[in-house]
Amino acid sequence: MNQDDESGNSTRPRSDTAGPNPGSGTPPRSEEPGGGILMGRPFGVPVYVAPSWFLVAALITWVFGGQLDRILPELGNARYLVSLFFAVAFYASVLVHELAHTVAALRFKLPVRRIQLQFFGGVSEIEKESETPGREFVLAFVGPLLSLVLAGVFYLGMSAVQPGTVPGVLLAGLMISNLIVAVFNLLPGLPLDGGRMLRAIVWKITGKPMSGTVAAAWVGRALAVAVLVGLPLLTHTGALGNATEDISGMDTVMDALLAAILAAIIWTGAGNSLRMARLREHLPELRARTLTRRAVPVESATPLSEALRRANEAGARALVVVDGQGAPTALVRETAIVGVPQHRRPWVAVSGLAQDLTDGMRIPAELAGEALLDRLRATPATEYLVIEETGEIYGVLSAADVERAFVRAMARPTT
Numbered sequence: 001m002n003q004d005d006e007s008g009n010s011t012r013p014r015s016d017t018a019g020p021n022p023g024s025g026t027p028p029r030s031e032e033p034g035g036g037i038l039m040g041r042p043f044g045v046p047v048y049v050a051p052s053w054f055l056v057a058a059l060i061t062w063v064f065g066g067q068l069d070r071i072l073p074e075l076g077n078a079r080y081l082v083s084l085f086f087a088v089a090f091y092a093s094v095l096v097h098e099l100a101h102t103v104a105a106l107r108f109k110l111p112v113r114r115i116q117l118q119f120f121g122g123v124s125e126i127e128k129e130s131e132t133p134g135r136e137f138v139l140a141f142v143g144p145l146l147s148l149v150l151a152g153v154f155y156l157g158m159s160a161v162q163p164g165t166v167p168g169v170l171l172a173g174l175m176i177s178n179l180i181v182a183v184f185n186l187l188p189g190l191p192l193d194g195g196r197m198l199r200a201i202v203w204k205i206t207g208k209p210m211s212g213t214v215a216a217a218w219v220g221r222a223l224a225v226a227v228l229v230g231l232p233l234l235t236h237t238g239a240l241g242n243a244t245e246d247i248s249g250m251d252t253v254m255d256a257l258l259a260a261i262l263a264a265i266i267w268t269g270a271g272n273s274l275r276m277a278r279l280r281e282h283l284p285e286l287r288a289r290t291l292t293r294r295a296v297p298v299e300s301a302t303p304l305s306e307a308l309r310r311a312n313e314a315g316a317r318a319l320v321v322v323d324g325q326g327a328p329t330a331l332v333r334e335t336a337i338v339g340v341p342q343h344r345r346p347w348v349a350v351s352g353l354a355q356d357l358t359d360g361m362r363i364p365a366e367l368a369g370e371a372l373l374d375r376l377r378a379t380p381a382t383e384y385l386v387i388e389e390t391g392e393i394y395g396v397l398s399a400a401d402v403e404r405a406f407v408r409a410m411a412r413p414t415t
Contacts, residue, residue, distance in 0.1 A: 035114060045102050045112045047095065052119035060087040064173065071169055082166055086173055091117055093150050093178050097185075098122040100146040104139045120265060121181070128370075129280065133204040133212070140196035147182035151175050189220030191269030213277035220270030228263035232256045279406075280370075286405055287368040292386045292395035293317040297326065300351035304340060307332070307350050318396030320385065321354045328393055330354035331361070331383045334400075355381065362387055365394045376402065 036050040061083040068079040075082065098115045101124040105112050113125040124143075130136035154175035161167040186194040195216040203212035295318035298307040307319050319332035336353035355361075360379025363386050367375060376384070376399060384397040 036116060042099060043102060043106060045115055047115045050116055050118035053117050056119050057087040086170055089174055090177050093174065094122045096150060097143045097147050098124045100142040101139060104142045108135050133200040137197050137200035140193040143193050144182040144185045147178045151178040151182065187223055189223040190216040190273040191220060195220050210277050210281050213273055217270040217274045220266055224263040224267035227266060228259050231259035283369040286372055288363050288372055288386050288397055289365045291401050291405055292397045295320045295396045297322040298350055300349065302350050303346050304348045304350055305345040319350060320393060320396065321350055328357060328385055330356045331385060331396060333382055357385055361385055363397055
């Protein structure tokens with residue numbers, strides 16, 4: 001999968017830009033919270049193994065070990081070592097699937113935050129949307145395609161070894177698992193790769209990416225219901241290869257639990273895709289010029305009470321510290337002003353409450369949408385100086401104001 005959380009073995013969500021909070025658009029770091037264990041950086045993209053992977057690796061080892069006990073009983077307890085090798089090899093296949101998404105994204109100049117291997121597969125966190133439906137289709141399709149290629153490679157490997165041996169069983173298991181991963185991810189509903197392909201097709205037909213997202217997300221929700229109801233039914237009737245008389249009560253409970261987890265992942269991923277699409281639809285409304293507070297210039301030695309008096313008279317809500325020539329040098333922090341008691345304000349100079357300006361804190365007034373959010377992430381601060389093309393001061397942009405506008409955009413219904 002790619003951008004959004006997906007079960008099976010690919011992506012969202014995620015994630016994607018998730019607000020103006022600093023850090024989500026910066027290059028990934030090995031100490032990134034929640035990433036897990038850093039395993040390497042292929043193509044410059046960090047690969048993490050989440051703690052949940054160890055749980056599913058243990059589960060695969062136990063389940064596959066039980067199957068090996070029936071097929072190769074002579075292995076004894078060594079079957080669990082073979083099963084653990086299978087679990088690692090399977091997730092190596094998942095990594096190849098995710099790397100396919102990553103390479104395609106980098107080829108299209110889309111930044112990839114990280115790859116994470118987790119409980120139900122893998123996530124490729126691609127931070128920006130494809131610019132065209134054709135690229136979106138390719139980006140989604142390469143993952144299942146690589147899984148199908150791997151299934152073919154393992155099938156060819158089976159013909160080169162003796163059936164019923166450890167290598168033969170491992171290759172058969174890897175062939176089947178990669179085939180399942182490919183087929184599952186090709187289902188036409190978000191957040192699966194097939195859903196992103198469907199989104200690209202509808203986008204191409206209608207010319208509206210939002211229409212594609214809505215269609216694919218609702219198909220994804222329908223798939224979630226189908227998985228919840230259909231997976232236990234297929235297993236119980238033997239459609240997935242189990243004889244009905246061999247299914248125990250515990251098997252039925254496990255099948256229902258697996259179906260519920262998969263359905264929840266798909267349903268949640270579809271909802272996340274809709275929310276992110278709504279965000280992108282309204283992102284252009286986030287404009288530095290419209291969100292900027294009017295500011296008054298004051299010299300560094302000006303008492304806070306006098307500076308606030310001037311601001312009130314001018315109807316301004318921000319203070320910019322300037323030098324003797326009127327050039328801005330610092331911004332007075334709103335939180336610092338609030339922290340000064342009323343009776344102390346005549347004795348406190350604004351310079352003691354100001355943050356020195358850096359180049360990253362100077363924002364063009366015409367900056368808007370994702371470019372605005374990227375600029376704020378690149379230089380985390382509470383306030384930014386907004387300037388005109390001529391270099392004149394337009395006002396002060398508060399990160400809190402951008403955050404509130406962002407939340408309102410998320411809550412607004414789509415058109």
